[in-house]
Amino acid sequence: MKVRKPRELPEPPADTECIVYSNRTSVHVSEKGVGATFLNKRRKLVRTVHYDDCYNTVRDIRQADYIIGIQTVGDIILELKGSNLDHAVSQVHETLTRWRTDAIRFEPIACLIVFGSRIPRITTRSAVMEREFFQDNRAFLWIRESGAEKFNLRKLLGKTNAH
Numbered sequence: 001m002k003v004r005k006p007r008e009l010p011e012p013p014a015d016t017e018c019i020v021y022s023n024r025t026s027v028h029v030s031e032k033g034v035g036a037t038f039l040n041k042r043r044k045l046v047r048t049v050h051y052d053d054c055y056n057t058v059r060d061i062r063q064a065d066y067i068i069g070i071q072t073v074g075d076i077i078l079e080l081k082g083s084n085l086d087h088a089v090s091q092v093h094e095t096l097t098r099w100r101t102d103a104i105r106f107e108p109i110a111c112l113i114v115f116g117s118r119i120p121r122i123t124t125r126s127a128v129m130e131r132e133f134f135q136d137n138r139a140f141l142w143i144r145e146s147g148a149e150k151f152n153l154r155k156l157l158g159k160t161n162a163h
Contacts, residue, residue: 018054022046026150029066034080034116037150044070047106051077051095062087064095069106074157075099077111085143088113089129096139110140110157117146 027046028037040046049055049067056063069075077095081088092111099105111133126143133141140158144151 018050020048020050022048027068029068029078029080031065031080032082032116034082034114034146036078036080036112036114036146038068038076039150039152040070044072046070049104051099056095056098062091062094063098064091064111067095067099068153070153071106073106073153073159074108074110075106076151076153076156077109079111079113080116080146081113082116085113085115085125085129088115089133089141092141093133093137096137108139108157111142112151112156113141113143114146115144 023040023043023045025041025043026037026039027048028035029048030036038046047067047069049069050065051067052063052065055067064077064079066078066080067075068078077092077099079088079092079095092113096109096111099109130141130143133139140156142156
């Protein structure tokens with residue numbers, strides 16, 4: 001009987017305080033009670049970049065909180081927000097513009113805003129904002145409520161049927 005050798009993962013670059021790698025079946029990030037969980041059933045190497053005021057130290061610009069990515073799949077720019085949808089979209093847009101030129105980015109790139117509380121009429125408004133964001137930036141934008149679902153990177157990036 002042939003014994004299967006455990007699957008070896010590629011050696012990631014050394015972790016910094018701003019970049020963490022994991023091959024767990026799910027990766028969770030949160031700030032101030034707002035969180036997002038990304039599924040990783042195939043146990044690929046997931047890179048989590050703490051972007052805001054860590055990886056990107058440029059002050060006085062709007063920037064998203066995290067960038068979650070898998071090398072062969074792509075990156076998700078993630079903003080965890082309590083309120084103010086317009087500000088969140090602006091933060092994601094600024095981060096997308098900068099991240100597209102970063103040497104460590106994975107392609108393609110999509111964006112996700114996760115809210116900590118239910119915002120009245122968010123579904124109608126968010127659908128319009130998602131469509132306009134795609135038209136302006138050629139990148140998907142998803143706006144969701146915290147804890148309402150667990151996310152699949154491939155679906156968010158449009159690589160399979162999304163929602």
